[in-house]
Amino acid sequence: MTNPPNKDPEKPACLRVESLVFERWFIPVFEPINFQIEAGETLLIRGANGSGKTTLLRLLAGFLEPSEGKIFLPGQALAWLGHKLGIKDALSVRENLQFLARLYNTQATEALITDTITQLGLMRVADQDAGSLSAGQKKRCAFGTLLFQPDAIWLLDEPYSSLDKQGMDIVDRLLKQHQQRNGITVLATHGVLAPAQLEVRELIIEGFQDDYYAESLA
């Protein structure tokens, strides 16, 4: 395990980050980050390109190890959806979702898969190879990952990219449902798009990489 989640017995249902620093070749990617989110809260990470949003999410997911500082995760599972979607081109939408469902220990019944496909608005292409889908349809298919893990902490990197209006509505609906379930969501976006009709906490991170971006952000 590169980064075993530090379980905090006192506050089981909050995600806390204390003076988190990540250094790439001894150069910190962002200023030390502190935040705490409780159950049922959604954290929106904003920042320019290259400011370290994805890095922060990868740290939370445990793919990277912090150089300094601590991440306290509640004892829940993590659901990750990054730029790479984890969808196999050679398998159909249905087969992809069946595999994902089993990976997350859900009972992959035919009804559940069909229901998921309907929720994602992919009924028309359900038995088509994922490789033949458009980027937005593929992204929708990948949201199955989240539907199969309703109890997890959702970590989403740019969930709105390549989606149409209807796709974005689906994301908003999923985020709202997750909030109503008291679930924690952390999502990163470069600024233009944000969840509609949803109460979110915002965290703006400023990277060190390029002064131009920092200025334009201010």
Add this chain to the structure above:
Amino acid sequence: MNAFFSLLKRDLLLAVRSRAEALQPLFFLLVVVTLFPLGLGPGPALLAKIAVGVIWIAALLASTLSLDKLFRADFEDGSLEQFLTSGHSLSLLALAKIIAHWLSTGLPIVLFSPLLAIWLNLPHEALPVLVKSLLLGTPIFSLIGAIGAALTVGLRQGGQLLALLIFPLLIPVLILATGAVSAATDNLESSAYLLWMAAYAVLMLTLAPFACAASLRISLS
């Protein structure tokens, strides 16, 4: 275990979907072994003498051909990240992928080896030993190769490095296997060689999944 079997099933399904790619090692083996008699002349005595070496070297090269892709597709399309956050043992998932790799590339080589042995005029008494040695040896190729594939998955030109990393570990297999078949050809006892190969296979079956999991974590960070 549910996740283990569904990953195994998925990888086999993917192998079936891209049949041409999955059968590439087997075609390579068939072509190399077929070319040898044409290049060396069809003298039965000469062919019988070199049969074991040719089949085994071709099998080794054929098995390593497809190793580079073992984890690469999952790394590039993000499946690996999903495996990591799924909470399942990454070693177990790696083992599922290794088994799927062996079933789609190693097993066809084993199944076709008697045909190649006859083609190269290998003495009949050595045939069972050749099949047994391949049955023990090809899983070792997949297991050791998986460690190298996991280590080089994040590199853009990992192929050459992969070969450099794993060939030293594969040489004992080659020596033991050809020793076993040569002994059988001379009507000598070959079980000692095969038992050593079995020991090596068990060792790698025990260690490789953990080494793969550790390497994959490093590759992802």
